[in-house]
Amino acid sequence: MAVSDVINVDEIRVRIEPLLIELADEEVDVFISPGTPAMQVAWYLAQSTLGLSIRLFQTTAAKLSADGKPKLKESVVQQSTVPIAAIIKEKQVGRPAQPDFLLTDSLKSIYDRAFKVAQTDDVRCLIQGASGTGKERLARSLHDQSVRRNQPFIAVNCSSLTDSLLESRLFGHRKGAFTGATENAVGLFEAAKGGTLFLDEIGDISPFMQQSLLRVLQEREISRVGETSSRKVDVRVIAATHQNLRQRCRDGLFRWDLFYRLSVVELTLPTLAEQGVDEKRALITFLLKAKAKVFRRKKPLTLDKTVWALLENYLFPGNVRELENLIESLYVFCTDQVSFADLPGWLTSPDVNDGSTSFLWSHHERSLIVRTLHYYNGNKAKAQRALGYGSINTLVRKMEEYGV
Numbered sequence: 001m002a003v004s005d006v007i008n009v010d011e012i013r014v015r016i017e018p019l020l021i022e023l024a025d026e027e028v029d030v031f032i033s034p035g036t037p038a039m040q041v042a043w044y045l046a047q048s049t050l051g052l053s054i055r056l057f058q059t060t061a062a063k064l065s066a067d068g069k070p071k072l073k074e075s076v077v078q079q080s081t082v083p084i085a086a087i088i089k090e091k092q093v094g095r096p097a098q099p100d101f102l103l104t105d106s107l108k109s110i111y112d113r114a115f116k117v118a119q120t121d122d123v124r125c126l127i128q129g130a131s132g133t134g135k136e137r138l139a140r141s142l143h144d145q146s147v148r149r150n151q152p153f154i155a156v157n158c159s160s161l162t163d164s165l166l167e168s169r170l171f172g173h174r175k176g177a178f179t180g181a182t183e184n185a186v187g188l189f190e191a192a193k194g195g196t197l198f199l200d201e202i203g204d205i206s207p208f209m210q211q212s213l214l215r216v217l218q219e220r221e222i223s224r225v226g227e228t229s230s231r232k233v234d235v236r237v238i239a240a241t242h243q244n245l246r247q248r249c250r251d252g253l254f255r256w257d258l259f260y261r262l263s264v265v266e267l268t269l270p271t272l273a274e275q276g277v278d279e280k281r282a283l284i285t286f287l288l289k290a291k292a293k294v295f296r297r298k299k300p301l302t303l304d305k306t307v308w309a310l311l312e313n314y315l316f317p318g319n320v321r322e323l324e325n326l327i328e329s330l331y332v333f334c335t336d337q338v339s340f341a342d343l344p345g346w347l348t349s350p351d352v353n354d355g356s357t358s359f360l361w362s363h364h365e366r367s368l369i370v371r372t373l374h375y376y377n378g379n380k381a382k383a384q385r386a387l388g389y390g391s392i393n394t395l396v397r398k399m400e401e402y403g404v
């Protein structure tokens with residue numbers, strides 16, 4: 001294990017933790033006396049945050065022991081053993097406040113696991129979950145809690161691009177590599193240097209792209225399209241999918257070797273329906289408050305009993321995004337109290353909740369996009385924020401998809 005700076009606690013920790021995670025199922029004894037104080041602090045921090053079965057041992061100098069011989073003693077980790085500066089940093093850095101986000105009970109354990117993964121730099125993680133369950137959100141939180149937090153976080157939706165576009169988008173290209181390549185272009189792997197690249201909808205990439213990606217993950221280097229030489233890249237890759245990727249591997253549609261490269265840890269987000277009524281209620285209350293701020297209202301909107309009942313029973317196939325969009329649209333059209341008559345037809349008409357909702361959801365999403373763009377006079381950046389999409393690209397992609 002090599003570190004470039006022996007007093008950099010963060011760096012030492014990033015090196016230590018993958019080793020410990022690999023040994024997670026075993027009891028590990030660590031002898032911490034040698035090394036710098038920073039090295040010792042890093043072990044303490046790793047021990048206290050990873051929650052693994054690690055015992056730390058130190059030696060007592062011969063001159064300090066009664067019989068004049070050096071002694072080995074177990075070092076019990078208490079916060080008081082760790083220098084206060086390190087603890088303060090740990091707290092600030094470890095869990096940044098996410099004021100517009102509600103950690104429901106079902107999400108807590110997933111975010112806790114993501115936090116542990118974030119403390120390592122080498123462990124790749126695959127996020128699974130239906131559309132709108134918060135995959136990008138989780139990936140961003142993982143990035144924000146990692147040592148890469150001050151470097152870029154770049155998200156790309158792999159399903160929205162053809163092979164050749166995705167290839168040049170990810171790896172860049174050389175001028176003249178293909179018709180239209182009028183300049184050299186840096187790809188996202190290079191743009192995300194030192195940071196995180198979030199590959200959404202990874203399950204949709206073609207066998208050709210699977211092969212290219214596998215090579216990049218193995219070699220940690222890319223070649224721009226049209227170049228023969230390769231360049232080293234230092235990027236953490238987080239992949240996500242709404243599909244059952246194991247099943248796709250079994251069906252021969254996705255390479256097992258790439259699957260294993262991407263999914264050292266799997267994090268699966270629950271649908272809104274799986275989160276249960278109490279959590280759904282908490283989320284609705286939370287979003288009503290959060291959006292009151294966005295729409296500069298003094299008080300959050302209140303919902304009639306009938307509206308509550310309907311929202312609690314509706315399945316929300318578009319998950320949190322659909323709920324969030326619905327609440328946004330209520331703010332656009334209501335001033336204080338929301339009654340049944342204020343709800344959109346797709347929600348109140350009796351045949352909506354019959355399971356064949358994906359068409360209806362897309363229909364609804366399209367109309368929300370149109371209305372939101374209209375509300376913000378065509379300003380895409382504002383509409384994107386109001387609609388809750390992670391990036392303008394998502395809005396543009398959906399506009400194309402729905403022919404807006």
Ligand SMILES: Nc1ncnc2c1ncn2[C@@H]1O[C@H](COP(=O)(O)OP(=O)(O)OP(=O)(O)O)[C@@H](O)[C@H]1O
Nearest residue numbers: 100101102130131132133134135136137320321388
């Ligand atoms: N627990 C939560 N509290 C508040 N907002 C949430 C929560 N979970 C998700 N959201 C919001 O829901 C929206 C959708 O989340 P996100 O884009 O991360 O989902 P996704 O699974 O990546 O969606 P897609 O599969 O469609 O790309 C975002 O605006 C996000 O902030």
